[in-house]
Each structure stands twice: as structure tokens, then as C-alpha cells.
Amino acid sequence: MSSAFRLVEITTENVEDACRLSVRPDQQRLVQPVAQSLALAYAFGERAWPRLVVDGEEIVGFLMAFFDVPFDADPPGVTRDGLWRLNVAAGQQGRGVGRFAVEEVARELRRRGRRTLTTSWHVAGNGPEPFYRRLGFRPTGESVEGEIVGELDLGAPGTG
Template sequence: MTAPAPRLEVLTPANVEAACALEVRPDQRGFVDPVATSLAEAYVWPEVAWPRLIVDGETPVGFVMAFHDIHFNPAVPDDRRSGLWRLNIAAAQQGRGYGRFAVRAVAQEIRRRGRHTRLFTTWQPGGSGPENFYLRLGFRPTGELSGGETVGALDLD
């Protein structure tokens, strides 16, 4: 018998506390906001935020939040983008493929919506940040910065 695959769950009153209790490694805290911050952002941006709890079996292992159809560059009227807004994998669960699973799930959702052929994200370069993770998955820097962070894109074709 094979182990169940990880899955995404909608945030509900039954799992929101478990989601907020997820913590990345201490050396990563400067690179990603806590889940509670993400949920506050999702609350004020409900038309673009897509927050999900990553669960393996019955164990919450991470949190992912996508954004859909954000107007990225005011100088370019048709520059609407979708992508990965936040990714938190619990410290004890890292290195088990949950981050890769989450990025693939976001890509699948963007494809399902049918508007975009690229998945965008941003990262702070350096140290214990996620830059190498994203580069290994195929993201490439676009040459843009957003809030001082590198903008990366992954082709979905």
C-alpha cells in the first residue's frame, strides 16, 4: 500500500489554527511572512488570493497562497499576472517534496483558469532564502524587482 499523496485544503475554522501554527526554520523567518500575515492579506484581497493548507495524511505540513490576475505594472496596461504569493513549509517537513508539490499545484490552478502561461513569484536573494529552490524548479529571474525582491517566472507551456 502506498502512502497518500499530499493535498491542498481550503482554509476553514477547523484547520485555521493548525495553519497559523506552522513555522519555518528560524533562519528562514526573514524570508517569508508567517501564515497569519498571509491570511490577513487574503482577507483584504479576496478577489486575487488563493490560500491553501498543504496536508499529508492528517498532518498539516505547509501553506501556499497564490495570486490571480494582479495588475503588476501600472505602466503596462495589460500586464496582469498570476503566481505564487507565499510558501511556508514547516521546519520539520522540509526536504520532502512538499514545496515542489505546492508550486505544481499553483501551476495547475493557473492553467485551469486559462488566462496565463507563466507563473510568477518573488524572492529575497541570499543566505537561507528560497532562491536556489525556485531556480531548481525552473524559475528564471525576469530582471525586475518588486519591493526589493527578485521577480522570477516559470513557463507553464
């Protein structure tokens, strides 16, 4: 599906608007606020990839990818790449923003030669599991910080 959505970097011009982006009140325990993710991005440097999804001039979503990060239970030398945070603005859900965000992270990972996109989700009645399953993520059987770990196979390099 083509869309008018674009990814933009966080800048001095948009950072305060970015921090005002909010999911629905009933979803607020499912994902950290944007400001907290940006604090992590500051600390993780090159291993964090925060971006806004904009539609025209309007900020409709926030994502943060991660690169080369080990999970707590991973053996030495093992790292993962994927989607760390995804917040679609309360009034903008259900119109493809989340799908676009995941596709853009997949594109960036393929560009970096990676084959797997890892994420994790909180299990709750209003949680994002149906969304991730719809996009092709499959649980790995692991959990991290109380969340289900899921992976999306990005296929062979150069595909998709």
C-alpha cells in the same frame, strides 16, 4: 513523483493550526507568517488563493497564489498570476512539499488558461532561489519590493 500530499482550503476547523505553522527560525525573515498572509487573503478576496498542504492529517505547508494582480511598475491593464507565499513547516522541508505546492499552483493557473507563473524571492544565503531555479523558474531581471522576480513558463494550454 507521486505523493500523499493534498491541498485543503482554510476552514474554521484548521485556521488556528494553520497559523501555528512555522518555518525554521533562520528563515523567518524570508517569508511572512501565515496569519499575515491570511489577512491579505481576506482583503484581496477572489484574487488570493490560500491553501494548506497536508500529509494525512498533518499540516506540512502553506501556499498562497494570486490571480490578476498588477505589480507596482506594470503599465495599466497588465496583471500577473502566480505564487505569493510559500511556507514549508520547519520539520517538513526537503521531502517535496515545496515542489508539490508549486505544481498545484501551476495546475490551477493552467486550468484558468494562464501561461506564466510569477513569483519573487528574497536574496539571502539561506534563501529559496536554488529551490525556484531547480523547479525551472528564471529571473525576469525585475525586482519587486526588494525581491527578485522569477517566472515559470507553463507551456501551451493543455500541456503539463
